[in-house]
Amino acid sequence: MRRTDRYRYPVIMTILVLLHFTVRSHLGDDRVAPDFLLLALLIYTIRAEPGKSAAAGFIIGLLRDALTPVSFGAGALAHTLVGFFSSWAKAVFFAEHVFVKFCLFFAGTWIRNLIVLLVSGKLQSSQVAWELLVWSPLQGVTTALVGISVLWFFRGWLSPRRAGAGLGVST
Amino acid sequence: MAIGTDRYASRADTLLFLACVGLSIAALSLPPQWREPLANGLQQSVLAPFIVLQRQTELLTAARLRYDNVVAQRDSAALAAAFLPELRSENARLRELLGLSAKLGSGYVSAEILHQPEPTNPLSFLVSAGRREGVRPLSAVVSPEGLVGLVASVGEHSSVVLSWAHPEFRASAIAQDGSVVGIAAPHGAEGPGVWLLELQGVLYRQRVPNGTVIVTSGLGGVFPRGIPIGVVVDTAGEEKGWGRTYLVRPAIHPAQLSHVMILTTPRPAGADLRNAFTVPQDSALTGEVPPE
Numbered sequence: 271m272r273r274t275d276r277y278r279y280p281v282i283m284t285i286l287v288l289l290h291f292t293v294r295s296h297l298g299d300d301r302v303a304p305d306f307l308l309l310a311l312l313i314y315t316i317r318a319e320p321g322k323s324a325a326a327g328f329i330i331g332l333l334r335d336a337l338t339p340v341s342f343g344a345g346a347l348a349h350t351l352v353g354f355f356s357s358w359a360k361a362v363f364f365a366e367h368v369f370v371k372f373c374l375f376f377a378g379t380w381i382r383n384l385i386v387l388l389v390s391g392k393l394q395s396s397q398v399a400w401e402l403l404v405w406s407p408l409q410g411v412t413t414a415l416v417g418i419s420v421l422w423f424f425r426g427w428l429s430p431r432r433a434g435a436g437l438g439v440s441t
Numbered sequence: 442m443a444i445g446t447d448r449y450a451s452r453a454d455t456l457l458f459l460a461c462v463g464l465s466i467a468a469l470s471l472p473p474q475w476r477e478p479l480a481n482g483l484q485q486s487v488l489a490p491f492i493v494l495q496r497q498t499e500l501l502t503a504a505r506l507r508y509d510n511v512v513a514q515r516d517s518a519a520l521a522a523a524f525l526p527e528l529r530s531e532n533a534r535l536r537e538l539l540g541l542s543a544k545l546g547s548g549y550v551s552a553e554i555l556h557q558p559e560p561t562n563p564l565s566f567l568v569s570a571g572r573r574e575g576v577r578p579l580s581a582v583v584s585p586e587g588l589v590g591l592v593a594s595v596g597e598h599s600s601v602v603l604s605w606a607h608p609e610f611r612a613s614a615i616a617q618d619g620s621v622v623g624i625a626a627p628h629g630a631e632g633p634g635v636w637l638l639e640l641q642g643v644l645y646r647q648r649v650p651n652g653t654v655i656v657t658s659g660l661g662g663v664f665p666r667g668i669p670i671g672v673v674v675d676t677a678g679e680e681k682g683w684g685r686t687y688l689v690r691p692a693i694h695p696a697q698l699s700h701v702m703i704l705t706t707p708r709p710a711g712a713d714l715r716n717a718f719t720v721p722q723d724s725a726l727t728g729e730v731p732p733e
Contacts, residue, residue: 291495296502321454327462332468336483342468342476350461352453389469 278427279314282420286310297412302406304416305379307334311349312378312417313428315357316371341390348385352378353373368418375414380406481587531699537585538700544717548706550574554698555599564607565590568701575705579663582701587669587692587718588612588657589701600703604695605638605670614640614670615658617715620636621649625670628677628688638670638689639677649673649687656715665704667715692718 290306297303311330315323331349335342349414356378363370383406421428471479542549545718552570570576580592582602590604603610606627614625621643627638640655641717653673659666671689678686 286496287491291491295495295499302717319451319454321451321457324454324458324461328465331465333483333488335468336480336488342471342480343465343467346468347462347465350458354461356454356460 278424279317282313282424282427283310286313286420301401302408302412304412305382305409306416308349308352308379308382309375309413309417309420311353312356312375313420315353316360316428317356320354320357320361323357324350326349340376341386344386344389347389348382351385352382355381368421371384371415371421372418375417376407376410379410379413383409462604465616478655481621491657517572531730534585534699538702541583541585541717545702545714550576550703550705551602552576552703553700564695565593565601565603566695568602568703569598570703571596571600573598576600576703577705581664581668581704583668583695583718584693584698584701585718588664589693589695589698591663592650592703602701604689606695608637611669612664613658613660614655617654617656617669621647621653623655624659625655625686625689636691636694637661637674638691639716640673640687640689641684643687645683647685649685651675655689659713662707665712665714667713667717669715669718712733 286306286309290310294300294303294306311323311327312314314326318326327349328346330353331346332343333348334345338345356374360374380402384402389400468476468479526685535674538551542551550570552568552574555567555569567581576592576595577596578592580600580709582589582591587607590602590607590610592600592602594601605612605625608627610627612625613622620639621641623640625638626641628639640649643649651673655670655673657664657666657668657670671691673690674690676685677688
């Protein structure tokens with residue numbers, strides 16, 4: 271293990287957070303633009319334990335709720351669930367395949383949006399079908415594409431460590 | 442950090458997950474009066490740098506958009522400014538024409554200069570008024586500054602005008618104060634002299650100082666009395682010892698014109714249009730004696 275390994279994840283997470291607050295607003299419709307914060311969480315969950323992933327999701331969700339206090343708590347719950355189950359799913363269906371990761375990012379985005387809609391009580395709205403069948407899938411696709419690009423671009427940094435190279439490895 | 446299927450078995454993970462879910466539900470059930478202070482606290486602490494960053498990015502984008510708009514506006518203004526002197530000049534001329542029309546009262550037609558009818562004859566031009574508008578051959582063509590020429594031929598809605606520079610142009614002329622009488626004619630048929638007039642047939646004993654304004658005399662019935670022709674600028678020579686010829690700078694150059702007025706109705710005998718026109722600026726030179 272190289273000495274710089276421990277800094278790689280924070281660097282990538284920081285880049286994604288910065289992209290979220292700088293670039294995202296210029297990438298078109300807010301409902302379709304890739305969600306860099308969620309992407310950072312999902313990438314984190316690939317290697318983190320479910321508990322830590324849930325905690326990270328809770329923190330990210332709470333911070334997002336602070337920016338939109340109307341549905342305060344909905345984002346925290348949605349990100350907590352997505353973080354935990356993403357980490358769990360990655361553990362169960364472990365496969366270093368691009369399609370699996372694409373599906374993980376897509377499903378994570380879509381489920382997050384579904385939970386937020388459910389919890390914030392907006393399911394009665396006439397726009398919910400559009401939200402779940404059009405906008406959320408589109409955002410899922412854009413987020414997944416960006417996620418795959420990030421994983422490809424930083425493949426040297428994000429590739430799973432070999433057995434025995436890291437801490438807590440079990441075979 | 443564990444990798445593999447067995448990492449889900451951790452009880453700590455489950456407890457942490459349940460704690461987060463519990464906190465989320467607690468946040469959801471917070472009354473509105475508690476949510477806002479909590480959200481504000483997060484915005485002003487943890488999220489503050491990100492909000493500032495986002496605001497700066499938006500400002501940068503807005504500044505760039507404004508810069509593009511400013512550049513576009515500057516280009517448009519520069520383009521408009523390129524035509525501004527021409528528009529101002531044309532506007533001034535039209536205002537002068539309006540002033541002249543008010544002074545003339547009636548018996549005239551306004552016309553736009555269209556183009557020169559014959560490339561080989563740049564001393565005549567086409568105007569946008571003809572027989573239907575009341576224009577007749579030999580009608581006087583004037584501008585606010587003075588005499589431009591006369592109508593040579595008339596079409597249905599257009600006319601050919603011979604400018605004062607045409608070799609066939611002649612006008613009975615008189616000094617503004619009535620002291621000198623002569624014939625105004627083009628100074629030359631080609632070269633720079635073509636854009637000067639000369640006052641021919643002035644009695645030898647009569648001296649015409651530089652700056653004397655020459656106007657039409659009204660004799661002959663073609664041009665009404667009092668239309669400025671130009672200003673005497675020099676002597677051109679003597680004619681066989683009994684008369685003098687003076688160089689006259691015309692009141693208006695045809696190239697400066699975009700619109701003219703054609704006098705359609707014959708003026709009554711004795712009518713003087715002198716007060717209707719702009720006084721040539723060189724009239725201030727009146728009194729100067731030409732060098733011998």
